[in-house]
Amino acid sequence: MGWVSTDNEHEGWAACVAPDGRLSSSYSGEGMLVEGVTGRYERDKVMSDHEVVPDVEMIGWRGACTCGWQGELWKRVMSPADADFSHRRDYVSLDGFADASQEVEDAIHEEWKTHIAPSEAILGLEAAAREHAQAGQRLDKTVAAAKAAGASWADIGRAVGISRQSAHERWAEKQ
Template structure:
């Protein structure tokens, strides 16, 4: 389950709970009857089973399935010159799934790459949230709502600064909108014959202050 955080300077700070594995890998937050879908970072290199296209400096290309550092082309030829490519990309990545039983813990994760402290998976009789030990019931590795909330508490603390900035941005936007609306109302009142003293009384300032503020704005 994803948690949408504040949007500051056009950047969303989204977080979610990810399952962790003993070898340091983490899930992508998607589960099915096949197990847990493994996460792949954009800068990860190709893995066995990925369909890869290599482009060389001389203009040549090679495309096929990546297997142990080589490319298996569609014509059955093994292309092993994969170390001098100018660029590489894959059109399709092989989806890797692991069984729910292999999950050893959970952590809060964020789009920026930050990850919270691990919560360890234990049998139900050893569960102790105060000691960061959680358990699940049944065959799946999905936390219940209460435990997911506990894990995401660390994420909420992490984004507290951005949350405050979002509130500042929103307040500033409201203030700017109110100022524009006031300027328009003053112009309309002046056009209808209101004096500077009238404007001052309506806005809670002196007539002189009203003159200084709005006469320069036309």
């Protein structure tokens, strides 16, 4: 596979695309493995619910994620002269493996990172909320300790940037 999100909920990769649109999940010595059986290709010997599509037949690449997300198609062109990165076209020789070039894989990785950005941001938000709650508990305990040590509400309010009255209203019942 390729990349894993911080929460381990998303795993993405640059998948080869078969002529019928199915995405590769892995590969074997004979070609790319795609889930499903159409009868057009030979079944994989190990995963019988997958077919082996020859590398030469792969039409391009797209981002894929375990959550079901798919990126836009990067088309495989038949000659280097037809390659145009700005139009999502790249040349990979028909002689070897159909894996995306490093440049296309990097672009797909960036697309996948955009896909997971909301969940990554939520993780940051959850962490900040936990830290905020912990800081609040620490502040409450420290205020109680200061009050027990003889500090006035005016001193406590001044230390935390609020008025004496606000400090009293916030912490007096917690004593």
